[in-house]
Amino acid sequence: MKKKPQPNYATVKTKLKEMKRALLARLGHTKGTEGFSSDSGPGDYLDEASRTQNIELNYVLNDRDRQELRSIEGALERIEAGSYGECEDCGGPIEPRRLEILPFAVLCVACQEEREVQQRRS
Ligand SMILES: [Zn+2]
Numbered sequence: 001m002k003k004k005p006q007p008n009y010a011t012v013k014t015k016l017k018e019m020k021r022a023l024l025a026r027l028g029h030t031k032g033t034e035g036f037s038s039d040s041g042p043g044d045y046l047d048e049a050s051r052t053q054n055i056e057l058n059y060v061l062n063d064r065d066r067q068e069l070r071s072i073e074g075a076l077e078r079i080e081a082g083s084y085g086e087c088e089d090c091g092g093p094i095e096p097r098r099l100e101i102l103p104f105a106v107l108c109v110a111c112q113e114e115r116e117v118q119q120r121r122s
Contacts, residue, residue, distance in 0.1 A: 009079050015103050016079075020072045027065055068104075075104035087111050 078084040085094050089111040098105055107115065 009084065012084070012099070012103050013076065013079055016072050016076050019103070020069065020076075023065055023069050023072065027062070027069075071104040071106070074106065089114070 075084060078086075085096075085099060086092070087094050087108040088106040090108065092108055094105055094108045098109055105112070
């Protein structure tokens with residue numbers, strides 16, 4: 001107990017892994033992707049149409065979800081590195097309440113707002 005007080009990593013980790021799993025499932029990157037192999041099942045063209053739609057939907061989701069996935073993985077890495085909960089910009093602690101809602105947040109509220117303002121300006 002010589003270290004500074006830290007958030008409950010076990011809980012955060014569980015939460016992050018849960019989010020990651022849900023995200024991967026949504027992206028269709030789960031282990032059981034047998035159904036995705038080409039030429040499976042009867043050549044129903046309606047089925048074909050809905051499959052194309054699904055692929056398009058995946059493309060829409062991809063960018064955002066991939067970014068989220070990267071954030072989740074980054075958070076897991078930071079837990080391992082012991083830098084979890086530190087603001088990327090100012091190095092200060094990220095508000096625990098914020099981490100509760102957004103476990104993979106890399107910025108404290110002030111820096112996040114600052115960045116959003118800058119993004120809006122550019
Ligand atoms: Zn900050």
